Amino acid sequence: MEVTKENTIITCPDPETSHLDRHAYLFGHPIAHSMSPLFHQTIYDNLGLNWSQLPLPSTDMAHFLELIRHPQFFGAAVTMPHKVAILQHLDDITPEGRAVGACNTIFRRGTQYVGTNTDTIGVRESFYQNVESPDDVFHGRPGMVIGGGGAARSAVYALVHFMKCPKVYLANRDAGEVQSVIDWCRSAGYGDGLVHVSTAAQAETLEGPGAIVACVPNFPPVTEAEKEARGVAEVFLNKPHKGAILEMCYHPTPWTEIAAIAEKAGWQVILGTEAVIYQGLEQDKYWTGKELHELPLKEVKAVIADELLKARL
Known part of the structure; x- marks a missing residue:
């Protein structure tokens, strides 16, 4: 019509x-x-x-x-x-x-x-379906979210509510966005452990995270605020404990600057397509009444990979 x-x-x-x-x-x-x-x-x-x-x-x-x-x-x-x-x-x-x-x-x-x-489930399952030992990698350790806005709230909820992260670090070029996320999450009952990490120097003093969710576009930092936020991420990535990072940016390419830095530092990189796939499968669990193991995971992964390949050609 x-x-x-x-x-x-x-x-x-x-x-x-x-x-x-x-x-x-x-x-x-x-x-x-x-x-x-x-x-x-x-x-x-x-x-x-x-x-x-x-x-x-x-x-x-x-x-x-x-x-x-x-x-x-x-x-x-x-x-x-x-x-x-x-x-x-x-x-x-x-x-x-x-x-x-x-x-x-x-x-x-x-x-x-x-x-x-279901974005919250997409974040959760991206880690649990790809990380071999959550107890060793991120359970009981701080989590981290790079970015602000609605995607950050979904990531914080997944880290706190599902992934046993007692505190979550927030890093972003816009301090106002970070405060909005903290205020929202506290009002909703899951923000008491949120910490705004605003400088690389502050990051040096903190325990390293085990799970990071990056919710920012893929571009090189230009402003001082962007460079500081990137510096915070690099400090955490280079700490002794190596965890897993979910790079939510996947278009036009899932291989972003942050993913490359994380991989070089020894972190497991989980592509953002995993979050897309598992949040979509969660939708179909509601709509079809079927469980995850009854849905064609292999087939949808192949379709998403093919579409991304076409987009890059």
Whole structure:
């Protein structure tokens, strides 16, 4: 269907003419380069389900709320700019969604429309599915998040709530963003162990982390604030304990400057595609009712790798 809403052309397949048994949406703007519909189609095809996730590039919340009332609708992936705005329109929110203050997934529970945040699970599973011995690498040790904003809150929640990190260091070029993350996490009950590490000198005095989540774009530091934040990361990476770092930046290449520095320092580097894959699989656990071991992990990993390769050619 093609509709004009608030001067925006919304192009989306019409589920009434698509012969699908059930359908979902990817709701956000812009979403032209999202791998989400292909990712989920791979899962449904491998499970023998006549389902699809339909891309809805839109900023019209009212129109989206109309569409999800369709009886064959089973869920939605919600991306920017709607992750916070959607919360007030839902019947319920899971603990992860409330704690992070953002919803990236809607599923149906009977007649209710429930929101959750699977980005937290994407971070968690990226470590647990790739690190051989969590007890030796990061359990009971500080965690660290490089960056600010919503991605940082999801990472902090995963480190504290799931990964047994008693404290979490925050490093970022913008001190105001760091304070906002700390204030939010404390108000939500999981921020008491957060520490803003603002200088390399301060980092030298602290215990090394076991798990790091990098949530910043891949570019060389230019300003003094950017150079200081990079210096903080380098100090921690060069401490004696070597852990695992999840580099959330994966486009156009997952091999970023921070990943290269970490690898040279002896850290295990986990590519950001792992977080994409495991947060998406968590969505399909809600939507299909299947457990992780029942979903086609090998097939979706191959599809994501192929798409990234095409993007770099």
